[in-house]
Amino acid sequence: MTENQTNIRSFSRPISGDELRRPPCEAACPIHTDAQRYIQLVAENRPAEALAVVRQTNPLPQVIGRICPHPCEDACRRGQVDEPIAICNLKRVASDGAKTGGLGYDPPRPDFTIGKKVAIIGSGPSGLGAAHDLALLGVRPVIFESQSEAGGFLRTGILNYRLPKHILDEDIDYIRGMGVEIRTGVKVGEDIAFDELADEYDAVLIAVGLSESRSLPAPGADLPQVLLAVPFLEAVNAGREAPELGKEIIVIGGGNVAIDAARSARRLSGGKVTMVCLETDYEMPAHSWEIEDATAEGVSIICSQGPNAIMGDGKVEGLEVKKCESVFDEQGRFAPRFCETELSVVPGDTVIIAIGQMSNLSFLPGSGPEVNERGILIFDREQCTTTRRGVFASGEVVTGPGAAVNALASGKRAAIAVARYLGADVDFPPEPDPIGEVPPGVAEKVKPAPRRKMPARPAGERSGDFDEVELGLPEVEARCEASRCLLCSAGARYSELKCIACLTCVRVCPYGATWHDREGLAGISPERCQVCGICFTQCPTKAIDIGVKSEEQIEAEIEAALTGGGKDLEFGCWYSQARVTPDAAAVILPCTGRLSVRLLLHAVERGAERVYVAVCSESEDGHFIHGHRQTRAAVAEAKKAIAEAGLDPGAIEIRIEPELKCKKNV
Amino acid sequence: MTDDCENVLVAGCNTCVAVCLTGGEKEAEQLAQQLRIARRREGIRGKVDTVTVLRQCENEYLDAIAVQVEEADIVLSTACSIGPQGLVFRYPRKRVAPAMNTNMLGYVREHHVWTEYCAACGSCVIAATGGICPVARCAKTLLNGPCGGSRNGRCEISPEVPCVWQEIYDRLAALGDLDSLKRIIGPKKWNLSNSGGPRTMKKEGFEP
Numbered sequence: 097m098t099e100n101q102t103n104i105r106s107f108s109r110p111i112s113g114d115e116l117r118r119p120p121c122e123a124a125c126p127i128h129t130d131a132q133r134y135i136q137l138v139a140e141n142r143p144a145e146a147l148a149v150v151r152q153t154n155p156l157p158q159v160i161g162r163i164c165p166h167p168c169e170d171a172c173r174r175g176q177v178d179e180p181i182a183i184c185n186l187k188r189v190a191s192d193g194a195k196t197g198g199l200g201y202d203p204p205r206p207d208f209t210i211g212k213k214v215a216i217i218g219s220g221p222s223g224l225g226a227a228h229d230l231a232l233l234g235v236r237p238v239i240f241e242s243q244s245e246a247g248g249f250l251r252t253g254i255l256n257y258r259l260p261k262h263i264l265d266e267d268i269d270y271i272r273g274m275g276v277e278i279r280t281g282v283k284v285g286e287d288i289a290f291d292e293l294a295d296e297y298d299a300v301l302i303a304v305g306l307s308e309s310r311s312l313p314a315p316g317a318d319l320p321q322v323l324l325a326v327p328f329l330e331a332v333n334a335g336r337e338a339p340e341l342g343k344e345i346i347v348i349g350g351g352n353v354a355i356d357a358a359r360s361a362r363r364l365s366g367g368k369v370t371m372v373c374l375e376t377d378y379e380m381p382a383h384s385w386e387i388e389d390a391t392a393e394g395v396s397i398i399c400s401q402g403p404n405a406i407m408g409d410g411k412v413e414g415l416e417v418k419k420c421e422s423v424f425d426e427q428g429r430f431a432p433r434f435c436e437t438e439l440s441v442v443p444g445d446t447v448i449i450a451i452g453q454m455s456n457l458s459f460l461p462g463s464g465p466e467v468n469e470r471g472i473l474i475f476d477r478e479q480c481t482t483t484r485r486g487v488f489a490s491g492e493v494v495t496g497p498g499a500a501v502n503a504l505a506s507g508k509r510a511a512i513a514v515a516r517y518l519g520a521d522v523d524f525p526p527e528p529d530p531i532g533e534v535p536p537g538v539a540e541k542v543k544p545a546p547r548r549k550m551p552a553r554p555a556g557e558r559s560g561d562f563d564e565v566e567l568g569l570p571e572v573e574a575r576c577e578a579s580r581c582l583l584c585s586a587g588a589r590y591s592e593l594k595c596i597a598c599l600t601c602v603r604v605c606p607y608g609a610t611w612h613d614r615e616g617l618a619g620i621s622p623e624r625c626q627v628c629g630i631c632f633t634q635c636p637t638k639a640i641d642i643g644v645k646s647e648e649q650i651e652a653e654i655e656a657a658l659t660g661g662g663k664d665l666e667f668g669c670w671y672s673q674a675r676v677t678p679d680a681a682a683v684i685l686p687c688t689g690r691l692s693v694r695l696l697l698h699a700v701e702r703g704a705e706r707v708y709v710a711v712c713s714e715s716e717d718g719h720f721i722h723g724h725r726q727t728r729a730a731v732a733e734a735k736k737a738i739a740e741a742g743l744d745p746g747a748i749e750i751r752i753e754p755e756l757k758c759k760k761n762v
Numbered sequence: 763m764t765d766d767c768e769n770v771l772v773a774g775c776n777t778c779v780a781v782c783l784t785g786g787e788k789e790a791e792q793l794a795q796q797l798r799i800a801r802r803r804e805g806i807r808g809k810v811d812t813v814t815v816l817r818q819c820e821n822e823y824l825d826a827i828a829v830q831v832e833e834a835d836i837v838l839s840t841a842c843s844i845g846p847q848g849l850v851f852r853y854p855r856k857r858v859a860p861a862m863n864t865n866m867l868g869y870v871r872e873h874h875v876w877t878e879y880c881a882a883c884g885s886c887v888i889a890a891t892g893g894i895c896p897v898a899r900c901a902k903t904l905l906n907g908p909c910g911g912s913r914n915g916r917c918e919i920s921p922e923v924p925c926v927w928q929e930i931y932d933r934l935a936a937l938g939d940l941d942s943l944k945r946i947i948g949p950k951k952w953n954l955s956n957s958g959g960p961r962t963m964k965k966e967g968f969e970p
Binding site: 330348594596635637638694697737738 | 783797
């Protein structure tokens with residue numbers, strides 16, 4: 097007889113063998129941040145703990161919380177119901193909130209137990225990410241940065257209005273605080289030879305990014321009023337006197353760097369700024385929200401036009417463009433086709449070229465690592481190695497242009513590769529397997545709740561300065577936004593050993609997530625489960641538990657709330673933010689339909705004199721279908737139980753919240 | 763009943779009574795919580811624990827909880843009344859009490875509603891009554907019904923209760939087998955039911 101057949105708990109994941117199935121946001125994130133977990137903590141207004149969750153995978157939480165193109169949101173299953181969760185904005189809430197509370201900024205001080213040191217060339221997101229993780233893995237990293245301050249393109253290429261410099265400084269200071277040395281103003285290849293580094297250090301990581309602008313092979317590109325985007329942005333960022341701009345500026349390019357060049361030019365000149373790009377408006381590589389912000393600030397965009405020649409005699413007078421018929425070939429490769437006869441002129445007195453970037457590898461010696469015929473570093477994507485032993489690479493220098501979070505991911509992978517090379521016992525983590533889409537018939541049953549918009553300074557005001565545009569979600573808005581999360585894959589799970597195939601869960605689930613077949617085998621579909629908890633409260637053998645706020649977790653929260661002398665306890669709801677009795681200690685649940693009789697009695701047993709259950713309305717349904725019906729049934733049974741035990745049944749009471757903060761969510 | 767006991771054990775049973783949402787692990791734990799609340803209020807010292815087995819009607823499962831049972835001053839069983847009796851058989855010197863009143867053998871007509879379908883009478887008649895049991899489901903246990911109290915398909919004891927003989931008639935009519943009702947069912951051997959001493963059943967020849 098095994099213990100499992102008596103009363104020992106053991107829970108499987110939603111479907112046996114699916115241990116690795118995770119929320120799609122986490123799977124889509126290049127660094128696989130447990131977004132769901134920190135979103136829950138934001139919903140409960142616990143920003144310091146939320147930030148700690150972000151930090152588990154993300155060494156630059158404040159930076160990424162501001163500038164990330166958030167592939168997580170594209171994967172977010174809430175998008176299949178109405179709109180995706182504003183995951184990136186909530187990450188910012190975590191760090192802003194933690195900072196306000198004075199928390200979350202004590203970096204760990206790892207011991208460099210491996211006894212080896214690594215030279216990292218470049219202090220952009222990839223180099224910083226690698227250094228951070230290497231330090232945690234016990235390897236001492238030293239970063240070499242050619243500029244006078246650390247940050248790489250985050251500092252030189254991204255403008256203060258999107259990423260304030262003090263924010264970048266704080267994230268970098270944290271990494272420095274971990275014992276990571278950053279030597280700024282040191283140019284490898286000039287101040288120190290690459291071979292010297294390779295000799296002195298146990299490994300070298302090349303993370304130099306793409307630091308140079310591509311120029312345009314067109315007539316007139318050598319005129320003095322023709323600028324390259326990277327040095328232009330660098331000058332603007334450094335607060336150096338930017339090259340004199342005219343009053344009619346043309347930016348060539350349709351990517352995010354072009355957008356930043358245009359927005360900066362608009363701020364500096366106050367004049368007319370026009371972007372000219374090959375792509376149609378829906379093909380533009382810049383993110384849609386960046387395009388919206390730029391056009392709101394008065395930048396105009398001319399699509400489907402390619403530069404033919406920069407006009408002017410000693411001084412720019414305009415850009416001659418030709419119609420671009422298509423940008424990509426059948427295989428989707430960049431191969432623009434032009435109509436050479438359809439020419440027109442965009443008038444202007446300044447041109448900024450933002451058509452792409454390349455790396456500068458001139459510091460590499462002849463002895464390797466080798467570059468290919470196109471001048472690109474030869475690189476093993478899996479092991480992050482180059483052709484020279486002990487020399488690794490990461491970030492845009494090997495991956496090509498992308499988001500900061502991709503460079504970070506690349507740096508983190510390289511950290512593991514380097515640490516393994518130096519003898520650390522560590523493996524590359526497995527790729528998470530996301531759960532599937534919200535099935536038809538289920539999406540319709542989810543309560544609609546609008547995505548909360550990030551407040552921003554009005555376009556007219558912000559286009560005249562470089563102060564931050566986005567203001568951050570206010571606390572209540574942030575909590576309401578966080579509570580829209582569907583808690584993917586964190587729902588009901590059952591123990592095969594304890595399930596007796598009684599069918600209760602199959603009958604009570606409002607979303608058809610639970611099933612039994614004729615053989616008595618049971619399962620719970622993580623795609624259909626909405627994490628309402630009704631099956632879990634009703635299962636007679638306690639064969640079902642739930643990923644978010646498991647019974648044990650809620651019990652622990654009840655105990656924590658009541659120690660410290662709390663006399664009364666209120667169960668609140670994070671969807672509606674219902675809280676009626678502010679004096680009572682609180683346990684916040686995802687809808688009080690989650691409350692079982694056991695949990696109510698547990699509160700009484702642990703000494704609560706009165707137990708309040710705050711609900712958002714009189715209706716049968718709470719945030720979930722039948723949620724309040726479940727709450728009322730549990731409260732009625734618990735009242736009866738305590739009456740039988742000789743207590744006043746009035747000690748347990750449902751209270752309806754008159755003023756909901758998250759009205760739109762219920 | 764447990765006031766004079768320091769250590770109380772509530773024993774749940776995770777099969778039939780769990781399916782009936784009356785005595786499985788969850789219900790056993792709720793009962794223990796209730797007892798703890800009441801005992802604390804009355805200032806009774808000691809502890810109330812729970813243990814649940816898959817079936818209290820089998821020796822092996824009861825043997826698996828020997829440690830918990832030995833520690834307890836009294837065991838409250840939330841199983842059907844076989845459970846406490848099994849505990850008494852297995853632990854002859856232990857005080858045992860039922861924590862559940864065993865009602866009937868029921869069918870789940872809808873979720874959370876159980877209706878008596880079988881009286882375990884020992885001489886089944888449903889082969890002759892369209893597969894519907896008049897012993898369990900007729901208020902008078904009539905074998906050749908209905909009686910004069912059948913009104914519009916309802917039993918005279920309550921408009922809530924259907925007349926089972928109407929159900930038997932309708933079923934046989936639907937099957938085109940009304941003629942079978944002309945056969946009188948003879949006197950029933952009630953000594954096979956609970957009036958002939960405890961019944962035992964043995965599966966011969968396959969002993970371990």
